[in-house]
Amino acid sequence: MNKGIPLAERMRPESLEEFIGQKHLVGNAGVLRILLDRKQIPSMIFWGPPGVGKTTLAHIISREMKMPFFTLSAISSGVKDIREVIETAKNAGKALLFIDEIHRFNKSQQDSLLGAVEKGIITLIGATTENPSFEVISPLLSRCQVYVLQSLEKEDLLNLLNRAMSNDDFLKSKNIKIIEHEALLRLSGGDARKLLNLFELVVDTIGTETVEITDEKTTSIAQKKIALYDKSGEQHYDIISAFIKSMRGSDPNGAVYWLARMIEGGEDPKFIARRMLILASEDIGNANPTALVMANSCFQSVDVIGYPECRIILSQTAIYLATSPKSNASYNAIEGALAIARQEGDLPVPLHLRNAPTKLMKQLNYGKEYRYAHSFEDNFTALEFLPDKISGLKLYDPGQNTRELELREFLKKRWKEKYEY
Numbered sequence: 001m002n003k004g005i006p007l008a009e010r011m012r013p014e015s016l017e018e019f020i021g022q023k024h025l026v027g028n029a030g031v032l033r034i035l036l037d038r039k040q041i042p043s044m045i046f047w048g049p050p051g052v053g054k055t056t057l058a059h060i061i062s063r064e065m066k067m068p069f070f071t072l073s074a075i076s077s078g079v080k081d082i083r084e085v086i087e088t089a090k091n092a093g094k095a096l097l098f099i100d101e102i103h104r105f106n107k108s109q110q111d112s113l114l115g116a117v118e119k120g121i122i123t124l125i126g127a128t129t130e131n132p133s134f135e136v137i138s139p140l141l142s143r144c145q146v147y148v149l150q151s152l153e154k155e156d157l158l159n160l161l162n163r164a165m166s167n168d169d170f171l172k173s174k175n176i177k178i179i180e181h182e183a184l185l186r187l188s189g190g191d192a193r194k195l196l197n198l199f200e201l202v203v204d205t206i207g208t209e210t211v212e213i214t215d216e217k218t219t220s221i222a223q224k225k226i227a228l229y230d231k232s233g234e235q236h237y238d239i240i241s242a243f244i245k246s247m248r249g250s251d252p253n254g255a256v257y258w259l260a261r262m263i264e265g266g267e268d269p270k271f272i273a274r275r276m277l278i279l280a281s282e283d284i285g286n287a288n289p290t291a292l293v294m295a296n297s298c299f300q301s302v303d304v305i306g307y308p309e310c311r312i313i314l315s316q317t318a319i320y321l322a323t324s325p326k327s328n329a330s331y332n333a334i335e336g337a338l339a340i341a342r343q344e345g346d347l348p349v350p351l352h353l354r355n356a357p358t359k360l361m362k363q364l365n366y367g368k369e370y371r372y373a374h375s376f377e378d379n380f381t382a383l384e385f386l387p388d389k390i391s392g393l394k395l396y397d398p399g400q401n402t403r404e405l406e407l408r409e410f411l412k413k414r415w416k417e418k419y420e421y
Helices: 031-038 054-065 079-092 107-119 154-167 182-188 192-206 215-225 234-248 251-264 269-287 288-304 310-322 331-342 358-363 401-413
Strands: 044-047 071-073 097-099 122-128 143-148 175-178 208-213
Touching: 031 054, 031 122, 031 288, 044 054, 054 071, 054 097, 054 122, 071 079, 079 097, 079 107, 079 122, 097 401, 107 401, 182 192, 182 215, 192 208, 192 269, 208 215, 208 401, 234 251, 234 310, 251 269, 251 310, 269 288, 269 310, 269 401, 288 358
Parallel strands: 044 122, 044 143, 071 097, 097 122, 175 208
Antiparallel strands: none
């Protein structure tokens, strides 16, 4: 019994038969099981929430393939570490390289993998909690299969606990009765690693030979012993929500406080910057178009600089967004337009707006009644720009802020006979 090793590590499955969850990948007809049976493993990226088996699957694949296995963490590894692994793999003939949190690698670090992956020197297995379409460069993504891992079901999590109680020497030495399990499942947030380590913490803290686990005991122990910010669990979503709502509510103090909580918790700065980029358009929009420019500059700067210096840029941008005038008019406009597009289907484009590159199209009056705006006073002439069925439909309604009141006056002068602004 090696009690010094966390329960989640002691219980890490060593074969697909021991693996719980992800039946679409490792079940009898699962693609990973089929590939392993054929000994044909491509470079791949596992995308899914924390604690669903990404790292474990990489270890199982390495055992099944009987290939040299290297692992790097994108948090602590750089180009030099990657080159050393590639050089070792060349000497070995071929190797598996597992990179945890591959979304944290910058472009140059990901570029350094390309040649070795393409030549087959290494078979890459990357793990990410972020959408690889956004976080992995296209040349590397095109050389990898992406497999989506799903959140574990309640039944899976309970099976994990039962397996641990049956197989782990420390837990077997106790008489454990799980009277209530809802708090265990809720506090672990579907993360198998977090569930097992929390379970061991509760058992250890109670300390008696007979252990009766209730929701009240679990919650009490967790509140005393578990950190208040977990970048991969429930607090991750609660705190980013508080951060966004503070900026939307124009409170820079709340925004900076929740930002500090995320920074202290080790949150990915690009995740924070990406959410500010969304807010700049969704909640500020044309009330202050510079907000989007600021947020985009913040995202790019954070990507280049990283912690600790990027905390200043994140703070500056959060304060700017919080103190900016607000408008969700652009958000409402596109949501309304999408609803109409879905409801009405493919309405035909009016003839005067159609392109007429051929003689036949011109004979069919494509583009005939179109009037070029720059040929008229104030670069404007009233035309119908919507399909006939929804003519006169107003989708953009400017907000009641200085900038959009100017836009309202602009539109009122030009469209007073068609729209009410």
